[in-house]
Amino acid sequence: MNPSHAKLAEAFNADEKRTDWHDQTLWFVRQKRDKAAHVLPEWEKLRQWASDIKDHTLSNLDVYLAEFEQKATANGVQVHWALDAADHNAIIHKIIRDQGLTRIVKSKSMLTEECHLNDYLQQSGIEVIDTDLGERIVQFRKEPPSHIVLPAIHLKKQDVSETFQEHLGTEAGNYDPQYLTQAARIHLREKFIQSELAITGVNFAVAETGGFVVCTNEGNADMGVHSAKIHIGCMGIEKIIPKAEHLGVFTRLLARSATGQPITTYTSHFHRPRPGQEMHIVIVDNGRTRQLGREDFRNSLKCIRCAACFNTCPVYRRSGGHSYHTAVAGPIGSILNPNLDMKANADLPFASTLCGSCTNVCPVKINIHEQLWKWRQVIAEEGLVAPSKKYSMKMMAFVLARPSLYRIAGSAGRWVMRNLSFLVKVKSLNPWYKQREMPDAPKESFRDWYKKNKEV
């Protein structure tokens, strides 16, 4: 079994200065997101639209998947369906093998990380080159990405310099990001031009037209795809949106939420292969239909992978992506991963203060912190809670259910806030929790709400 999030976070925290730096860097990204969002008076309207479009889509997902398949096929694209990670990897391996290829390039795709495609292909003797700069850096270091948008955010430029010195022969002690990026550019250009097959992720797949959209800043997805004879796009079933006009809503939200940019540098729309090229799409389930059936967690499938919830999360910022021991870290990862493997990821829903900041920034209005709380209950019912957490959950419930005790507790109360703060904001446990602090407060007075909730 994996070491728990708490253990791994402890290791990350051993370097205090680096932890502070990681924390501040991500907070800076969060602030850029705020600035970009505040420029648009319609921001909240866009979030609501995005959320409503995704809710609608999930409730008609079979229809839209079939429509997408039919249109894509008519466009000359070969559509494949993968039940799980093994299926996904086997489909891709077969395409590569049929062409007799031994090396491929890949731009960022969290789905291929989730499926551990690189390891699988490498074991079959196929060289996979990740072409996103951050991903290439962590690939050289034999590490997984630590963030879904900023894969190498846990590294300092000194680390990158050492890695490049070893793998690309850059000069020792040169930490200049410009110099290091230029070295990677030269190295990867060669790979692009030689590559015969390129894999990309999919940000949005449009049912109406059978095409898909890929967003990057570096242009690496396009460099790879337009050089290669074969393009494979990998998508989870939840990437579907009904119509082209919906792209307007999502492209306005995605980059602003992710990095505070008004849009990614490249927003590429793929519909048909270029003459002589082959195009494939692999549509993957891998537990998503199961999550769709979990009423409390289904709306985690609305996620557009912007990572705003990572950047704002006090726990993520101070524990680092690797402490989540899964491909998708952060608050949303802590909801998605227990669905993939509840036992192995039982610790993740506890890696949160439940402060609700994630929910507040999420561009598709996923009730992230509430779902984390719900997972804790499911995990407790399944008997998968670590003893330390079981005790603290019980004690917290006990203290919070007795206002007089809580008031008297004084310094003990402060101890609770400091050490168990995640439970203080759970309204079913804490009668003081003020509704106005909750996103989407129900329309009832505090008195009504209090009366209803205090018995819990």
Added chain:
Amino acid sequence: MTGREKILSDVVKNKPTAIPLPVLDFKSIDQPFDILETFTKYVQAVGGEVVHVAHEQALLQQVTNERSAGKYIINRVPAGGQVDDVPVDPAILESVYRAYIKGSFGVAENGAIWVMESAMGNRILPFICEQLVLVLHKTELVANMHEAYASIQIDKEGYGVFIAGPSKTADIEQSLVIGAHGPKALSVLIIM
């Protein structure tokens, strides 16, 4: 049961009851006061530059000068003189110094420009050239992405892309570096 049938039947089994598609009133969204000014501001914000020229003649002049200086130029804009065929092989295109491509229109709210495959000649051209010049007429601007998608048919051609600024990355300690894999500079030439 094939994988396809299994996935679709699991979706049917597990999906929630139908939720209607929301009505999106794009008209309710504010437009920037001055579209050209806003567009210029955002092109600069995403790392590009905006050059205004009074007449198409200026474009022709620029392309001609650069060609006669011996630079490897690919011009895809009819107003810039001879329209070049684009080699298929990326290894040749790697040495393109500057590519001139006609954009369909620009988007004020983010500085992005819609570019279609037919305007590129080869899909890789706007990515592999050292410097990219996108040409627009002053009237070819929309306010936001809603208007942008209302003005295009995304599947009209096999490929199309919104380009906002030169290629960039901040993957090393969040320091912005221009010219990650693609062009190191983007100019938007607006014919007034």
